[in-house]
Amino acid sequence: MADIANIYKADASRYDLMQYNRVGKSGLKFPAVSLGFWHNFGSKDNYDNMKQMCRTAFDLGITQFDLANNYGPVYGSAESNFGRLMEEDFRPYRDELVITTKAGYDMWDGPYGNWGSRKYLMASLDQSLKRMKLDYVDIFYHHRMDPDTPLEETMQALADIVRSGKALYAGVSNYNKEYTEKAVSILKELHCPFIVNQRRYSMFDRTIEEDGVKKYCKEAGVGIIAFSPLAQGMLTDKYLEGIPQDSRIARDNRFLHKSDLTEERLRQIAELNELAKQRGQTLAQMALSWVLKDDEVCSVLIGASKPSQIKENISIVEQTSFSEEELKMIEKICER
Template sequence: MYTANENRYEKMQYNRCGNSGLKLPAVSLGLWHNFGDTGNFENMKQMCFTAFDNGITHFDLANNYGPAEGSAERNFGKILKEDMASYRDEMIISTKAGYYMWPGPYGEWGSRKYLIASLDQSLQRMGLEYVDIFYHHRPDPETPLEETMEALAQIVRSGKALYAGISNYDGPRLEKATAILTDLHVPFVINQNRYNIFDRTIEKNGLKEKAKELNKGIICFSPLAQGLLSDRYLQGIPEDSRVRTDGRFLQENRINEDVLTKVRALNDIAAKRGQTLAEMALAWILKDGYVTSVLVGASKPSQILDNIKAIENITFSEEELKEIDRISQG
C-alpha cells in the first residue's frame, strides 16, 4: 500500500486560482497521454505517486482521455481505489466534457443533456462522488452559452463538482461566460488553454488579459509544445518519439529544420540560465503571475521530477524575454 512522503508540500509552490479560495500547485499532472489502455499500469501508479510525493496535488483528466476514451479515468480511478483513497481530501481532481464520447446527437458539445450525462459517467469510471473542477472542454457554436453555463451551475449545485471551469475559450467568450456564471452565483474559477513559447494564441485572442481582468485562473496544457520544447528533438526526431508512435497531436512535417534551429537557439538561452529547455519553457509560462499552473504530461516518473525544477527560477531579464520572442515568433 502506498504511503505518501510526509514532506511532500515543502518543494512545491501553490498559487491562488483567481480570487477564489482554491490554490493549485504551480505544476499539475495531466493524464492526457500515457494513462490509457496502451500504457503500463505500474508506470501510471509510479507517476501518480511521484507527483503526489513532490507536492503535485492536482490531477487533470477528461472524459475522452485515453486511448480509448474513458480509459484514463478508469485507470486513475483504480489507482485511487487501490492506493490513494486515503489522500482524496488532499487532491484536486478535474475532468471535462465537450468532445465526442458516444454516438448520436447527445454525445458531444455543450448541451445540458451531454454535460450532465458525461460527468455521471466520469464519476462512475473514477469511483468518485464528486470532482473538484468540472470543465466545459470546448465552445459549442450551436448550443446557447446560457444553456451550457446553466448546466455547469446545476452540476455544482448538485455537489458533483465543487468548482466550474471552461477550456479553449477566447477572451470575449470568457467575458460572456463569466457574466452568466456570476449571475448564477457559481464558483467559476479557471480557464484551461494551450499556451507555450511557440503558441501565443491566448495572448492574441484576449483570453490571457481578460482572465487577469476578471480575476480568473489559467492553467495551461501543452506547455512543452508536445515535447518540442525539450531536449528530445535537439538532434532531430528520435525513433521512440510520439511522432513515430502516435501522430495524432505532433506531426512529423511540423518538425522541420527551421523549427529545430529555433529549438536549439532556445536551448542555448536555457543553458545560460542553468536550466534545461523544458525547465525554461515551463518557467516562462509562470513568469508574470497570469498563469496559475502548468499541466505537464509524462511518460515516466523522472520526467515529473525534472519538470518540477522549473519553479526554482521563473525570473527572466528583459533581454532574455526579447530574445525568446525574437527566436520563437520570428
C-alpha cells in the same frame, strides 16, 4: 489481504518545495505544476508505470490530477485507471487532491455524446464519477466552445452540477475571449463559482495573448492553467539530434507531425536550448518556467511517460524568474 509492503504512504515532505498559486480570485490554489492524464494513462499503457508517476507527482507536491471523459485511448480509460489508483493509493488523501474532469468532445455514439448540451454534460459527469470512483470532482470543465448550443444552456448545466455537489467549481477549456466574457457574465448571475479557463500556451503558441483572453482573465479574476506548455515535446531536447523512433512525430499522431519540425523551428529549438543551458536549466524546464513567469498563469499541465520526467520538471518552481535580457532573447528567437 492487502500487501502491506506495497501500501502507499505519501512522502511527509511533499509540501516543502512546491509553490501553490491562487486560482483567479477564488479561495482555491493550484500547484505550480499539475499532472495531466491526456497521454500515457489509457488502456494500452502500463498501469504500474502510471502508479509510479502518480506517486512521484504527489510525493513532490503535485496535488492536481487533470482528466477528461475521453482521455485514453480508449475513451474513458484514463478515468477508469485513475479510479483504480484512487482505490489502491489515494483514497486516504482525497481531501489533499484537486481532481478535475471535462466533457465537450466526442465521447459516445449518437447526438447526445458530444458538444455542450445539458443532457450530454450531466450524463457525462455521472459516468466520469463512476469510472473515477468519486462522489465529486473539484472542477468540472466544459471542454470546448459549442457554436450551436446556447451558452446559457451550457452554463446553466455547469451551475446546476456545482449546486448538486458533484463539482465544487466550474471551469471552461479552449474558450476564446468572447466566450469567456459571456461565461463570466452568465455564471455570475447564477452565483456559480467559475474560476478557471484551461488553454494551450507555450513559447511557440501565444494564441491566448493574441486573442486577449490572457489579459481578460486576469482582469475578471479567472485563473488560467496552461496545457501543452512544451508544444507537444518540441520544447525539449528530444529533437536536437533528429527525430527519435519512439517520439510522437515519428508516430505522426494527429497533434504533431514531421512537417511541424521545419528548419526554422529546429533552429529555434537549438538556440533556446543554448539559452536554457546558460540559465542552468534544461530546455523543458525553461519552457515551463517561461509560462509561469508572471501571475496570469497559475499552473502548467505537464504530461509524462515516466517518473523521472516529473522529477525533472518539478524543479522549475525554484527558478521561474527571467531577466529582461533573457526575455528579449526568447522573443527574438521565437520571432517568425
